[in-house]
Amino acid sequence: MPASPLAPNASTIRDPLDSPLWPSLAERHLGGRPALFDDRVAVMLPPVTEDQTQVPVTVDARPLGAVDELLVIADLNPFPLTLRLRPGAAQPFVGLRMKIEQGTPIRAAARCGDLWHVGGRYLDAAGGGCSVPPVIEKTVDWKNLGALRARAWREEEGVRLRLRMTHPLDNGMIANVPLFIVETLRVSDASGRLLAEVSLSEAVADNPTLTLILDRTGSDALILAARNSAGSDFRARLPIPAPGPAARAGSQPESP
Amino acid sequence: MRAADLLPAGATRRRCLALGLGAAAAILPAASRAAPRRYALEPVPVAEGAWTIYGAAEPITAQNGGAIANVSILDTREGAVLIDAGPSHRYGEALEALARSLTGKPVAHVFLTHLHADHSLGASAFAPETVWAGAGLRSDLKRFGNDLASGMYRVAGDWMRGTGVPAPAREAREGVEEVGERRFRLLRLAGHTAEDLCLFEERSGLLFAGDLVFLDRAPTTPDADLPRWRAALDTLAGIGHGRLVPGHGPTEAGRRGIDQTLAWLDMIDGRIASGFEQGLDVTETMALPLPGWTEGVAVARYEYARSVMHLLPRIEGERLPLLDA
Numbered sequence: 001m002p003a004s005p006l007a008p009n010a011s012t013i014r015d016p017l018d019s020p021l022w023p024s025l026a027e028r029h030l031g032g033r034p035a036l037f038d039d040r041v042a043v044m045l046p047p048v049t050e051d052q053t054q055v056p057v058t059v060d061a062r063p064l065g066a067v068d069e070l071l072v073i074a075d076l077n078p079f080p081l082t083l084r085l086r087p088g089a090a091q092p093f094v095g096l097r098m099k100i101e102q103g104t105p106i107r108a109a110a111r112c113g114d115l116w117h118v119g120g121r122y123l124d125a126a127g128g129g130c131s132v133p134p135v136i137e138k139t140v141d142w143k144n145l146g147a148l149r150a151r152a153w154r155e156e157e158g159v160r161l162r163l164r165m166t167h168p169l170d171n172g173m174i175a176n177v178p179l180f181i182v183e184t185l186r187v188s189d190a191s192g193r194l195l196a197e198v199s200l201s202e203a204v205a206d207n208p209t210l211t212l213i214l215d216r217t218g219s220d221a222l223i224l225a226a227r228n229s230a231g232s233d234f235r236a237r238l239p240i241p242a243p244g245p246a247a248r249a250g251s252q253p254e255s256p
Numbered sequence: 257m258r259a260a261d262l263l264p265a266g267a268t269r270r271r272c273l274a275l276g277l278g279a280a281a282a283i284l285p286a287a288s289r290a291a292p293r294r295y296a297l298e299p300v301p302v303a304e305g306a307w308t309i310y311g312a313a314e315p316i317t318a319q320n321g322g323a324i325a326n327v328s329i330l331d332t333r334e335g336a337v338l339i340d341a342g343p344s345h346r347y348g349e350a351l352e353a354l355a356r357s358l359t360g361k362p363v364a365h366v367f368l369t370h371l372h373a374d375h376s377l378g379a380s381a382f383a384p385e386t387v388w389a390g391a392g393l394r395s396d397l398k399r400f401g402n403d404l405a406s407g408m409y410r411v412a413g414d415w416m417r418g419t420g421v422p423a424p425a426r427e428a429r430e431g432v433e434e435v436g437e438r439r440f441r442l443l444r445l446a447g448h449t450a451e452d453l454c455l456f457e458e459r460s461g462l463l464f465a466g467d468l469v470f471l472d473r474a475p476t477t478p479d480a481d482l483p484r485w486r487a488a489l490d491t492l493a494g495i496g497h498g499r500l501v502p503g504h505g506p507t508e509a510g511r512r513g514i515d516q517t518l519a520w521l522d523m524i525d526g527r528i529a530s531g532f533e534q535g536l537d538v539t540e541t542m543a544l545p546l547p548g549w550t551e552g553v554a555v556a557r558y559e560y561a562r563s564v565m566h567l568l569p570r571i572e573g574e575r576l577p578l579l580d581a
């Protein structure tokens with residue numbers, strides 16, 4: 001899947017998804033800087049939308065090298081800008097779960113200096129992730145609000161971080177449920193140096209679940225700090241395991 | 257019957273649908289969307305006085321109208337007995353007419369195996385007093401039936417017209433139900449969903465396994481509990497059945513369906529757990545290669561991807577280490 005930078009037509013200024021909303025979204029979110037559609041920004045989506053309140057999306061712009069910021073934008077969502085990653089010392093990569101109101105292009109825009117590189121794919125969906133109450137009554141785990149689950153893997157290119165926070169992402173569009181979201185997540189090393197900062201919008205799914213890849217670090221721990229829209233802070237320390245050889249061998253027995 | 261019994265039946269039906277819709281489109285392009293859809297049900301004999309209508313080995317679409325599950329008809333002195341009722345009111349009506357023409361009698365009993373729409377919603381075409389379901393299924397239909405039907409209207413569209421939520425008036429309990437000359441042993445199991453009803457008809461030796469068994473079509477897991485599913489398959493393997501009618505796929509003697517379903521559950525379980533251990537997110541775990549034997553299983557990659565969406569988030573919620581605040 002990694003597109004060769006030399007492939008013909010890998011970059012274009014014409015929106016390959018032909019979305020009527022894209023020009024205004026670009027104007028609103030790309031700060032007046034020029035944008036290029038670029039296959040090196042990959043958006044991975046499921047083959048079918050199983051649950052419109054929890055759509056898994058992975059964005060991978062690592063073929064671009066270092067990136068200043070990475071946006072995830074869903075053209076036809078009530079809150080199109082879904083997430084912003086500032087990878088201070090991290091790879092331009094993020095896995096997330098989001099809500100989908102209807103079928104929509106899902107974009108990722110990676111800024112290198114003054115130029116945006118934009119990739120994306122169309123996600124088909126039947127409607128109802130944002131403004132329609134979930135099919136099965138949502139239960140919020142208030143007792144564990146802000147609980148952080150996380151694990152780190154030391155890999156060749158850096159530290160892979162997966163985390164899940166117990167917290168609703170109420171977007172304020174459902175009657176009698178006020179806005180209540182996690183707004184930011186900051187990942188630092190043990191000395192307090194900021195490695196990555198993620199801003200989440202109303203469109204991120206409940207119990208935000210993220211995958212990030214941080215640059216290689218000598219630090220033996222990560223500090224995770226989240227803040228929600230009520231101004232509450234949540235912090236936790238995650239030890240990074242020592243480098244091990246068997247980390248990603250991934251062999252398993254096969255059934256006949 | 258071998259797989260060949262399924263394929264021609266499915267292929268013929270799909271061809272009929274394609275022809276019917278294509279012809280309508282050629283004459284009345286504007287009206288073709290609203291043209292009434294007709295299910296062309298093709299009964300295949302599976303024992304004396306017993307037939308199965310095989311579902312297409314596909315996902316539910318606006319083309320197949322949700323007719324993807326197997327539905328069976330048994331003749332008895334007291335009338336026709338149906339195992340499952342298909343996806344829609346219209347399917348239920350076609351099934352009623354077919355049962356009447358095959359057996360010369362009205363439908364006496366409809367047994368629903370589980371909640372999923374492709375098996376249950378067609379029961380809305382039958383009088384509630386003829387429809388049987390386990391206690392769990394009866395209450396789940398009350399709770400989730402509307403959402404289930406709404407989802408089907410979105411995906412299958414006009415095929416669903418007139419479909420309501422079935423309200424089975426008869427409770428299917430563990431034990432034997434005698435219907436005319438037939439003896440149905442009812443087993444209330446679980447694992448594919450919260451409650452899966454299986455029926456073993458002692459006279460014919462037919463085992464109707466519902467969606468606890470899939471054959472040559474990948475199992476679905478939106479409501480699955482894998483340990484309970486494996487235990488249910490063990491129970492089925494011990495019955496000593498003759499031929500087994502799975503929820504999806506061909507009817508066969510022996511336990512190939514049971515074994516293939518077990519192997520599939522082990523395969524997805526292993527892959528998804530391995531994805532989690534490697535730190536992969538959902539779409540990355542979906543991209544893991546599948547073993548070669550799954551090439552013979554219809555919609556394997558599609559159902560594997562769905563299963564990753566069902567199961568990996570559960571594992572994350574349980575197994576990602578909880579950090580101290």
